[in-house]
Amino acid sequence: MEEARKGILAMVAACVIWGLSSMYYKLLAHVPPEEVLGHRTLWSLVFFGLVLAGQGRLAEIGALMARPRALALVALAALMISANWFLFIYSIQIGHAVEASLGYYIFPLVAVALGFLFLGERHSVPKWVAVGLACVAVAGLTWGLGVAPWVSLALAGTFGIYGLVKRGVAAGPVVSVTAEVVLLAPLALVWLWGVHAQGWTGLTGRHLGAFGHDLSDSLLLMLAGPLTATPLILFSYAARRVSYATVGLVQYINPTLQFLVATLVFREAFTPWHAMAFALIWAALALYSAESLRGERAARRASSNSGTSGTTPK
Template identity: 80%
Template sequence: MGEPQKGILAMAAACVIWGLSAMYYKLVAHVPPLEVLSHRTLWSLVFFGLVLAAQGRLIELGRLLVRPRALAVVFVAALAISTNWFFFIYSVQVGQAVQASLGYYIFPLVAVALGFVFLGERHSAPKWLAVGLAFAAVTGLTWGLGVAPWVSLVLAFTFGLYGLVKRGVPAGPVVSVTAEVLLLAPLALVWLWGVHGLGWQGLTGRNLGAFGQDLGDSLLLAFSGPLTATPLILFSYASKRVSYATVGLVQYINPTLQFIVATLVFRESFTGWHALAFALIWTALALYSAESLRQDRAARRSVINVGTSGTR
């Protein structure tokens, strides 16, 4: 098996884990979301730290954190991804996993808009048409349901912001995410101390202090570390072996599985307005993906042509 094929398999495996992770968070739905998020942060730090130690790469983490500008960028990225994690956990717990899947479908189109606004990127007409269809989908869903799909929008924009900020981190994905959870770890520890020791209730008006009270809950919360880290490591492996366009296409496995889990496993409501919004989003993604593949092939042909002319 060649390296590109291995990369596609790794990417698919990462997306399957992400797509099915809602079922894990449903198992801990009785644990308040901030408590789950705190454990996810701490156990991710433990897992990533062990991986970097085994690879002899902890020094890379140190080099990143002693650079003030890089530290500031990592901190902003940490805030963006922790917000994204929180709202995903929250959406599963309150029965809005359909909205979560919609958010991750919208994300690539949000990335187009963010690239234009913040990076000055110029996009083709098909990509802007895709963005317009996504806007129409959100507008239609807001009109039909009488309320904006704010969970979808928060997930899409925080993940888009995270990707935008990560462009400025001078480190690979595993090292940078380790730095992110390291910066978030003190906040997680303070929150868990408040929950266990002071009875803090947080946004849900309840507290559980689950870890250490029940073996099953404790193991599930500890498992959030490997569940977060493993797909990211697979994604890092894949991104070095396949084209960006291929990564983008395979990544749609994630929200598709989220959607299937939400509708078939969780039995969440799926109205006609949802159907219209998803039809528009899927059409937009088809346009976006076809155009990305076309541009990717054109770029590769250009590189081949330059290389060929250079050998004459």
């Protein structure tokens, strides 16, 4: 099988896992979200550590974190991804999975705006039209529901900032994410100690301390590690083998599956205002994707022409 096809299959597998993961977190809806997040962090560290140890790459984490600028970027990335993970878990538990899916649809358009603001990227008119459509969708949904879709905006914003910060981290995705969970692990351990030993409660006011008291809950919490790590490893594999535009297009499988699970499995409300917002977002993404593909084809043609003109005929 050619490498590009393997890459696409890996990307599809990653997005299917991400897209269906809401059903996993729904199984843990009785466990406070801070507790789920703590276990997700710790078991991800265990899984990533085993992967890197098997590859003989554990020293790369120390090398990365020994550089002050890299450590600062990793710390900021850790804060953003932890917030994103928490928001996603919390949104599923409180019945806002539709809003969560909308957030991941909005993310590519947020990335366009962040690239312009912080990286000086210049975008074509169609991409700015796509961003404008997303703004209209959010404004319309806010007007119709009487409240802004904060979950969607926060998920898109934290993931957008996370991606922006990661651009400055000179390390592969597995190494950098492992470094992030290394920094987060002490906080997770302190929180879980507080839950089990001190009876701490979080935003929901619930105290549980599920791990070790219920076998099924304990196994589910442990599963958070491979569930977090496996799609990221698949994504890393795919990103090296297929074009960035293709990766972007295939990624829409994730929020689409989230949306279908939210409406068909969780039976969450989907109002006419939601329908309007999603229709505008889908139109924006179609425009954005078409423009991205056009730009990539133009870049390939320019590269090909440059290579041809640089050869000397015999």
